[in-house]
Amino acid sequence: xxxxxxxxxxxxxxxGDNSIINCAYSNSASDYFIWYKQESGKGPQFIxxxxxxxxxxxxxxxxxxxxxxxxxxxxxxxxxxxxxSAVYFCAEAGGYQKVTFGxxxxxxxxx
Amino acid sequence: xxxxxQNPRHLVRRRGQEARLRCSPMKGHSHVYWYRQLPxxxxxxxxxxxxxxxxxxxxxxxxxxxAEFPKEGPSILRIQQVVRGDSAAYFCASSTGGxxxxxxxxxxxxxxxxx
Numbered sequence: 001x002x003x004x005x006x007x008x009x010x011x012x013x014x015x016g017d018n019s020i021i022n023c024a025y026s027n028s029a030s031d032y033f034i035w036y037k038q039e040s041g042k043g044p045q046f047i048x049x050x051x052x053x054x055x056x057x058x059x060x061x062x063x064x065x066x067x068x069x070x071x072x073x074x075x076x077x078x079x080x081x082x083x084x085s086a087v088y089f090c091a092e093a094g095g096y097q098k099v100t101f102g103x104x105x106x107x108x109x110x111x
Numbered sequence: 112x113x114x115x116x117q118n119p120r121h122l123v124r125r126r127g128q129e130a131r132l133r134c135s136p137m138k139g140h141s142h143v144y145w146y147r148q149l150p151x152x153x154x155x156x157x158x159x160x161x162x163x164x165x166x167x168x169x170x171x172x173x174x175x176x177x178a179e180f181p182k183e184g185p186s187i188l189r190i191q192q193v194v195r196g197d198s199a200a201y202f203c204a205s206s207t208g209g210x211x212x213x214x215x216x217x218x219x220x221x222x223x224x225x226x
Contacts, residue, residue: 008151034214043202043217044117044154089153098167099144099215100205101154 007086012019019077023107024092028071030092035075037066039086047075047100060093077107083097114136115205115218116185124193124222132188132221136205143186144173144215145178150202157201180188193225 013019025033031052036044048055050064050073057064063076073090087106093099116135124130136143140160146154156170160180171178175193180186190197200222204215 036217043219044204046214046216049214098156098159099172100156101146103153 004043008089008104008106010047010108010111012108013080014110015080015082019075019080019084019107021075021077021088021107023073023075023102023105025071025073025090025092025102027092027094027100028068030094032065032093033066033073034091035062035073036089036091037084037099038088038089038104044089066102073087080109081108112128115140115149115199115203115216117203117218117221119221120219121222121224123226125226126194127192130190130193130223130225132190132201132203132204132223133185134188134203134218135185136203137216140205140207142206142208142215143180144204144206145186145188146202146204148202148220152207154202157188190223193223195225198225 003031008067023095033045035047037047040071048064050066052068061078065074077084085108088106089104090102091099114180118133134158143160145157147157149153152168158171158178159167160178160182163182175191182217200220202217202220204217
């Protein structure tokens with residue numbers, strides 16, 4: 001389940017299960033959304049993006065869902081693996097508006 | 112094609128000294144962004160630059176901080192008279208287009224420690 005840690009909410013998932021990470025974005029003018037993965041000591045790594053004219057986009061083992069009505073974004077990871085353990089950030093942007101990051105969710109995969 | 116290169120990876124400065132952080136964008140990328148990250152927190156936007164121009168510096172403190180992206184050479188984030196509160200990881204990202212149009216690639220960051 002999901003719990004709130006000292007700074008980052010943490011999601012613990014059994015290896016092989018599916019993970020769902022949620023994000024609420026703030027600016028209704030944003031039209032480009034990105035999910036990043038950040039491993040300890042490294043920079044953010046692009047996972048998948050979606051534009052506001054879509055509500056779903058699939059990649060390899062990952063799916064991003066966008067609900068513009070409630071300004072909600074989610075990242076689904078199928079068959080979660082230990083290598084998926086990281087902090088996941090959603091980010092929003094639009095036009096020349098700067099990319100703004102959410103607070104992040106720490107995903108812990110239990111072997 | 113090398114990724115975004117940041118150096119140094121780790122930088123230790125005494126209070127009052129200057130810190131210079133360098134970022135070489137990916138080949139062909141003319142848009143550079145700087146972000147700051149405290150432990151267990153998200154990335155906070157600082158500044159967005161194109162070659163020789165600052166596009167958006169709304170996230171950068173008005174004093175002691177400056178950034179540039181010259182026609183030739185890396186982008187530089189400069190912090191003068193550092194204080195303990197400047198200790199953080201500073202990440203640079205680059206893209207081919209504006210922030211709302213194209214994917215941005217991040218460097219590995221510079222971890223600044225002020226002692």
